[in-house]
Amino acid sequence: MPEDMLLGFDIGGTKIGVGIGTASGKILASVKLPNVDTDPADVLPRLVAEANRLAKEAGVAVKDLKAFGISAPFPADAAKGIMIAPPNNPKWRNVPILGYLRDNLGIDGCFENDANCGALAEWFFGAGRDCRDFIYLTMSTGIGAGIVASGRLVRGGRALSAGEVGHTCVELNGRKCSCGLVGCYEAYCGGRAVALRVREELKDQPESWIMKRVKGDLKAIDMIILTEAVRAQDPYALKLWDEIALRNAQAFGTLINTFNPEKLILGTMAWAIGDLYLDPIRKYLPRFCWEEPRLACELVPSALRGDIGSYAGIAAALNHLKER
Numbered sequence: 001m002p003e004d005m006l007l008g009f010d011i012g013g014t015k016i017g018v019g020i021g022t023a024s025g026k027i028l029a030s031v032k033l034p035n036v037d038t039d040p041a042d043v044l045p046r047l048v049a050e051a052n053r054l055a056k057e058a059g060v061a062v063k064d065l066k067a068f069g070i071s072a073p074f075p076a077d078a079a080k081g082i083m084i085a086p087p088n089n090p091k092w093r094n095v096p097i098l099g100y101l102r103d104n105l106g107i108d109g110c111f112e113n114d115a116n117c118g119a120l121a122e123w124f125f126g127a128g129r130d131c132r133d134f135i136y137l138t139m140s141t142g143i144g145a146g147i148v149a150s151g152r153l154v155r156g157g158r159a160l161s162a163g164e165v166g167h168t169c170v171e172l173n174g175r176k177c178s179c180g181l182v183g184c185y186e187a188y189c190g191g192r193a194v195a196l197r198v199r200e201e202l203k204d205q206p207e208s209w210i211m212k213r214v215k216g217d218l219k220a221i222d223m224i225i226l227t228e229a230v231r232a233q234d235p236y237a238l239k240l241w242d243e244i245a246l247r248n249a250q251a252f253g254t255l256i257n258t259f260n261p262e263k264l265i266l267g268t269m270a271w272a273i274g275d276l277y278l279d280p281i282r283k284y285l286p287r288f289c290w291e292e293p294r295l296a297c298e299l300v301p302s303a304l305r306g307d308i309g310s311y312a313g314i315a316a317a318l319n320h321l322k323e324r
């Protein structure tokens with residue numbers, strides 16, 4: 001019997017990925033469309049047209065695909081499949097993308113936030129393959145989690161917003177977060193927040209290693225530059241790196257004590273930076289969780305790495321079939 005084929009949409013801040021793949025994770029056809037300053041009235045029909053074109057390329061008709069999945073950023077009404085106000089796309093306000101694609105593709109589909117889709121992609125095709133309990137953390141510009149517990153994706157109650165680990169408070173009266181709260185974990189360890197902090201702290205220090213490295217261009221400061229400064233043993237960078245590791249360990253320890261996961265699968269920063277990022281976290285972890293669940297939990301980088309978006313929508317579709 002031929003394998004089930006699925007259709008995935010990955011709605012990103014700058015690109016939309018559309019792909020067709022098999023239930024075992026073979027991508028048969030895919031495309032990436034620009035998504036900067038786009039109008040959903042133009043994009044939605046384009047998605048349908050691309051789905052039809054890719055299906056043809058993969059040798060099937062859209063109606064023979066088992067389901068489609070949409071991976072989209074929050075804020076969204078996940079239950080209704082409506083994108084509310086995605087970052088970088090001011091024209092995408094209250095877009096009922098799930099209903100539109102269902103009506104125009106004529107197949108069943110689902111809508112899932114991107115961190116959940118990352119977890120599903122690792123579960124079916126990546127580092128979570130043999131797990132019933134694990135947590136995927138995006139560890140990118142922001143920090144979000146997809147939680148799989150007792151063999152099911154945890155979505156939460158009415159808001160379907162479970163997994164927003166990045167916006168749990170780690171510091172009373174702490175740094176302001178982009179979400180409006182204060183002292184969020186993401187405000188200390190998210191890539192964007194770290195870059196903003198370094199810019200703020202070094203703006204009047206032209207002689208610092210980092211400011212010299214970027215030739216005074218504050219906007220050029222990012223996690224990559226900070227990592228370089230750590231490798232160069234710059235004292236400011238080493239101190240900040242240590243604090244980031246400590247706060248990551250605090251967050252991971254809380255998750256380990258709460259969920260007793262078999263793995264924490266870590267996204268962008270973990271696979272891009274590697275042991276320089278992970279080792280100090282491992283060192284601090286015993287301070288923040290019990291030994292037994294800690295020893296039962298592996299900290300691993302994402303296996304799908306930069307390709308995770310290509311699998312996100314397809315994994316959501318596969319999970320949709322599984323839950324149906």
Ligand SMILES: [Zn+2]
Nearest residue numbers: 167177179184
């Ligand atoms: Zn926040």
